[in-house]
Amino acid sequence: MSFGFAIAAHVILGLCGLASSxxxxxxxxxxxxxxxxxxxxxxxxxLSYAASWATAAYYYVLLYGxxxxxxxxxxxxPWAHTIFMESKEHIFLLIPFLSLLTAAIIWFLGNRLQSxxxxxxxxxxxxLVTFLIGVFVTIAxxxxxxxxx
Amino acid sequence: xxxLVIGHIIGTVLGAGAATFAEILHMRAMRDGVIDPExxxxxxxxxxxxxxxxxxAIITGFGxxxxxxxxxxxxxxxxxxxxxxxxxxVLLIPLNAFLLQMRRIPFWLGSSIxxxxxxxxxxxxxxxxxxxxxxxxLGIFAAAVLVMAAVLVLIRKSYYKIASIKP
Numbered sequence: 001m002s003f004g005f006a007i008a009a010h011v012i013l014g015l016c017g018l019a020s021s022x023x024x025x026x027x028x029x030x031x032x033x034x035x036x037x038x039x040x041x042x043x044x045x046x047l048s049y050a051a052s053w054a055t056a057a058y059y060y061v062l063l064y065g066x067x068x069x070x071x072x073x074x075x076x077x078p079w080a081h082t083i084f085m086e087s088k089e090h091i092f093l094l095i096p097f098l099s100l101l102t103a104a105i106i107w108f109l110g111n112r113l114q115s116x117x118x119x120x121x122x123x124x125x126x127x128l129v130t131f132l133i134g135v136f137v138t139i140a141x142x143x144x145x146x147x148x149x
Numbered sequence: 150x151x152x153l154v155i156g157h158i159i160g161t162v163l164g165a166g167a168a169t170f171a172e173i174l175h176m177r178a179m180r181d182g183v184i185d186p187e188x189x190x191x192x193x194x195x196x197x198x199x200x201x202x203x204x205x206a207i208i209t210g211f212g213x214x215x216x217x218x219x220x221x222x223x224x225x226x227x228x229x230x231x232x233x234x235x236x237x238x239v240l241l242i243p244l245n246a247f248l249l250q251m252r253r254i255p256f257w258l259g260s261s262i263x264x265x266x267x268x269x270x271x272x273x274x275x276x277x278x279x280x281x282x283x284x285x286x287l288g289i290f291a292a293a294v295l296v297m298a299a300v301l302v303l304i305r306k307s308y309y310k311i312a313s314i315k316p
Binding site (some may be wrong): 004007008012013015019022025026029059077135139140143146147148149 | 204207208211214215218224225226227228229236239243246247250251
C-alpha cells in the first residue's frame with residue numbers, strides 16, 4: 001500500500017465517520033427514533049473510525065516519524081507537530097472507543113432509547129462528543145499537512 | 150483534479166440550491182402558519198439533498214487538500230487565510246443545522262446563516278485572489294448574515310401579504 005493511498009483512505013474514512021456520527025446525533029433528537037438508520041450509521045461510524053485509525057497507523061509508523069516529522073520540526077511551523085500532532089495522536093484514541101460505545105448502546109439498548117429520555121440524551125451527547133473530537137482531529141490534520149514544507 | 154473540481158461544484162450547487170429551495174418551500178409552507186404532511190415531506194427531501202451536497206463538497210474539498218499535500222506539493226495553500234475562513238464557514242453549516250434542530254437558535258438567524266454560508270462558500274471558491282485576512286472575511290460574513298436576515302424578513306412579509314390577498 002502506498003503512503004499517499006493510506007493517507008487518502010485515512011482522510012476519507014475519517015470524514016465518513018464524522019458524517020455518520022453527525023447523522024446519529026441529529027437522528028437521536030427525532031421524536032420517532034429511526035432505529036434501523038441509527039443502527040446502520042452508528043456501525044458505519046465505528047467501522048470508519050477504526051479503518052481510519054489503521055490506515056493512519058500504517059502511515060505514521062512507517063513514514064511520518066522518519067521522513068515527515070523532521071521536516072516539520074526544522075520548518076517554520078514546528079508547533080504543528082509539538083502541539084497538534086502530539087495532541088492528535090492521543091486524543092484520537094478516544095474516538096473508536098466512544099463510537100463503539102455509542103453503537104453498542106444503539107444496538108443492544110435500542111428498545112429503551114425511545115422511552116428513556118435520559119439514556120437517549122446521554123447517547124446523543126456521546127455521539128456529539130465523538131463528532132467534536134473528530135472535528136478537532138480533522139483540523140489538526142490540515143495544520144500538520146500544511147506544515148510539511 | 151478535473152474530477153475533484155466537478156465533484157466539488159456538484160456538491161456546492163446541490164447544497165446551495167437545496168438551501169435556497171428549503172427557504173422558499175418553508176416560506177410557502179408557513180403562509181397558513183402550519184406545515185402539513187405533504188409540505189413536511191417535500192422539505193425533508195430538500196434537507197436530504199442539502200446534506201448530500203454538503204457531504205460531497207466536504208469530501209472533494211479534502212480531496213483538494215490531499216492533492217496539494219501529495220501531488221502538487223503546494224502545502225502553503227493549507228495555511229491560506231482564505232482557506233481557513235472557508236473551512237470555518239462550511240463548518241458553521243452542520244453546526245447551525247444542529248442548533249436549529251435542537252431549537253437553540255432562532256429560525257430567522259439559523260436560516261440566514263445557512264443561506265449566507267452556502268453563498269459565501271461559493272464566492273470564496275470562485276474569487277481566488279481575495280485580498281482579505283481571516284478575521285476580515287469572517288467579519289464581512291457576520292455582516293452579510295444580518296443583511297440576509299433583514300432581506301428574508303422583508304421577503305416573508307411581502308410574500309405573506311400577497312398570499313393573504315389571494316382568494
